[in-house]
Amino acid sequence: MQHTNIINKLDELGYKGFKDAYMHQIEDVNYDNVSFEDRLYQLLDAQAIFLKNKKITMAFKLSKIKDKQAAIDAIDFSPKRKINKTQIHSLAALNFIHAQQNIIITGKTGTGKSYLAQAIANRSIIDGYRAYYIRTPSLLEEIRISRIDGTYTNLLKKYSRFKLLVLDDFGVAPMLEDDATNLFEIIEDRTEINSTIITSQLPVSEWYNYLNNNTIADAILDRIIHSSHRVELSGPSMRKIKSSIKNDEY
Numbered sequence: 001m002q003h004t005n006i007i008n009k010l011d012e013l014g015y016k017g018f019k020d021a022y023m024h025q026i027e028d029v030n031y032d033n034v035s036f037e038d039r040l041y042q043l044l045d046a047q048a049i050f051l052k053n054k055k056i057t058m059a060f061k062l063s064k065i066k067d068k069q070a071a072i073d074a075i076d077f078s079p080k081r082k083i084n085k086t087q088i089h090s091l092a093a094l095n096f097i098h099a100q101q102n103i104i105i106t107g108k109t110g111t112g113k114s115y116l117a118q119a120i121a122n123r124s125i126i127d128g129y130r131a132y133y134i135r136t137p138s139l140l141e142e143i144r145i146s147r148i149d150g151t152y153t154n155l156l157k158k159y160s161r162f163k164l165l166v167l168d169d170f171g172v173a174p175m176l177e178d179d180a181t182n183l184f185e186i187i188e189d190r191t192e193i194n195s196t197i198i199t200s201q202l203p204v205s206e207w208y209n210y211l212n213n214n215t216i217a218d219a220i221l222d223r224i225i226h227s228s229h230r231v232e233l234s235g236p237s238m239r240k241i242k243s244s245i246k247n248d249e250y
Helices: 002-013 016-027 029-033 036-063 085-092 113-126 136-149 152-160 181-192 206-212 214-227 238-248
Strands: 103-108 131-136 162-169 195-200 230-232
Touching: 002 238, 016 036, 029 113, 036 113, 036 131, 085 113, 085 230, 103 214, 113 131, 113 162, 113 195, 113 230, 131 136, 136 152, 152 162, 152 181, 152 195, 181 195, 181 214, 206 214, 214 230
Parallel strands: 103 195, 103 230, 131 162, 162 195
Antiparallel strands: none
C-alpha cells in the first residue's frame, strides 16, 4: 500500500523519471542491499535525466530544424569531397558558441551545406543550447509581414534570443527593397551575444554586390565576416549520389 501511495504522489507531482526508477527499484531485489542514500541519489538522478531529455525534445520541436537526424558522425569525409575533417570536428565542439562567433558555409548546390549546418545545430541542442533553423528568404518574408502587422519588434526579440541561429540559403533569391536593412537588424541584435550559421551558394566575395546597399552591406559584412569560421564545401552533389544509390537498388 505504501508503494502505491508513493507512486500516486509521484504521478501527481509529474515526477515521471523518479517514478520509473522507483518502480524499477522496488521490483529488483538487488536494491535491498543498497543504502537509502544511494537509492535516493539514483532516483533523483533519473528525474534529472528525464527533465534534461524532455527539455531537449522540446528544443528540437521548437527549432524548426528540418533534418533532426543530421549528425557530424554521419558526414561523408571521403577525399573527393575535400572537407577539412579536423575543422568540422573542432566546430562540432561548439567553442564558437562560447566565443559568440559565427560560421559561414559556402559551396555549390548539393554539396551538403544545409546538412552540415543542421548537424551542428542538432549537436548544440543536445548540449543544452537553444537553436533555430530558417531559410533566409523565409526570414525576410516573415520580417516584411511583421512590419505590416505591427509585430516587428517582437520578431526581432524572438530571433535575438536563440543561442544559435541557422540562416540557410542566403543569396538564392533577389534582395527586395529594405531586405538588406531587415537582415542587418537581425544580425546586429545577435552580434557578440549569440552565434549564427549562414549557408550560401554565393562566394563571400559576391555578398557585397548581392546585398545591393553599400552602407548596409559594409555594416553586415563587418559584423559577420571578421567573426566567422569559414567552411568551403566542394565535390560532387550529394543529392545526385544518393539518387544514384536509390536507383541502383531497384
